[in-house]
Amino acid sequence: MTAETARHWQAAPVDSGHRFDATRRWDASLSLEFAARATDADSRMRTRLTRARHHGPLRVQRPFYPEPRLAGQADPCHVYLLHPPGGLVSGDALKIDATVAPMAHAVLTTPAATKLYRADSRGVVWSQTNRLEVEDGGVLEWLPQETIAFDGSRGEQRTDIDLHGSARCLGWEIMALGRPASHLPFESGRIEQRFQLTHDGRPLWIERQPLDPMHPRFTGRWGQGGATVQATLWAAGLNDLRQAVDNLRDAIPAAGNWAVTQRHGVLLLRYLGDSRNEAWALCRAAWQAIRPLMIARDACEPRIWRT
Template identity: 60%
Template sequence: MTIFSSLPVSQQVVAESGHRFDANRHWAASLTLGFGSHPTNNSNTRITRMNHARHYGPLRVQRPFYPEGRAGCCHVYLLHPPGGLVSGDALKVEVNVAENAHTLLTTPSANKLYKADSNDVAWSQNTILKVADGAILEWLPQETLAFDGSIGVQNFNIDLAQHAKCIGWEILCLGRPASDLPFVKGHIEQRFQLSQNDRPLWLERQALDPNHRRFSGKWGQGGTTVHATLWTVGLDDPNEAIMALREQLPATNQWAVTFRRGVLLLRYLGHERNQVWDLFQQARNILRPLLTGHQATTPRIWLT
């Protein structure tokens, strides 16, 4: 039975579905994936299989792909049919990569962070990545588009074993400049925590608020609309990797690379989604052979 109240439509509670439309609205969805390395009929080779997949709400995966051969990296596409987050959405993705497995996770399209409702209810997005000894994880989602007025928090927690390897990126585009809809209000917070053997290596909190001086100040974001970070852990020779990036990537003042506490970070601040996308793909082409011993393979979904 659906119950209607005298409150405004935005504040009514729809009891039948269990969904709230007031300041306490909360729509959860979760996805837990597990990958393991398994022997094949050929005793000399192993295959990475997705051996666990559990979901709640509108989060799914397509079947695994093996564009690098059955003994190569397992490619999986994460699907969120709604296409974006609205007020009250709480998405959680947890990935566990077992010993000696190798998987690549990406998305078929951009993620969208929509404008908050009249109650300014926030959304949340939690990503937990766990990689065991000898395992490799490539976390390569397409960009996130934040609409003007969006309010929420993104949490990234990366937990690596001593001999685990990981390469990943996050690309955040603020507003829709092509439609003359800049990001002039709202608040988005990004939190990164990368640990190895329970020892924190990279802790970061970035608050994006157009009303704060840091947002437009040259000492902060400088008014840029595209913020992106690429990370890599597990390189045998970080100095070689940094030199290769500096020599082969386009020479601009919009990106910089550092290496501290075992983590290589490539940062981008600019205004062009296509520019950072091309930059990060070039960087991955350089880093992946150094990290895994294999040339970079482009996920087919990026070409559609």
């Protein structure tokens, strides 16, 4: 690139999406709505994807209906969230909004791991914001595959969940720091994770977690303890939290880097260790144990997980 061309790109308007200076930004957004509708064939209820608006490189595949029909329930709608670049770089700003209407049931996942790439020489950050709303009687399962943070990545992940009435939500977030197999640990950069879950406007769970390898918390036994993989699974809307905890302890070996607790009607399972496969297997086993209690359905894994 010539000096004249570089000056041209750096002088481009902010909203052009093609800046290469410290203020550049590439937006992508996806807005989804799910509603329960009667089918024409036999009037049974099925969850339909009634809105899918996107801007930039965020898409969804067609809805899938792999689960058996159950009386009194709308057929769950499985949707795969696609981000063709496969990861976030400096300046990326992803926004995902999903709304589940009364009696509808949506299962959202991703086709592969999300990668958080190293920040550029100017340290420009990326961001991802997930806003999930479930109306009275609706069900949402938020089951993305893991996120892998490369050394030097800088950005913020935020997940806000708003539940109303008898809404239920089951989900997880799995974060792997660095690439130990390639001898590339997470030694620099900073990632901030924020979670907020409310019920009818009342906060149930609010959490902020900075991941900074330069902070004593990152290696201290009182904090991260040097672990390279962490996961959080949550479940809100369970009728019997005690039974859910017992089911987890029966389904998952007691020896392991995990713990479970419940507070304000929210069940939280945590993993802290050094194995993405172990964290993934733990979350799947926990989901399989909790799902029948929450929605009276056995776990039905999205087909994309087997590819």
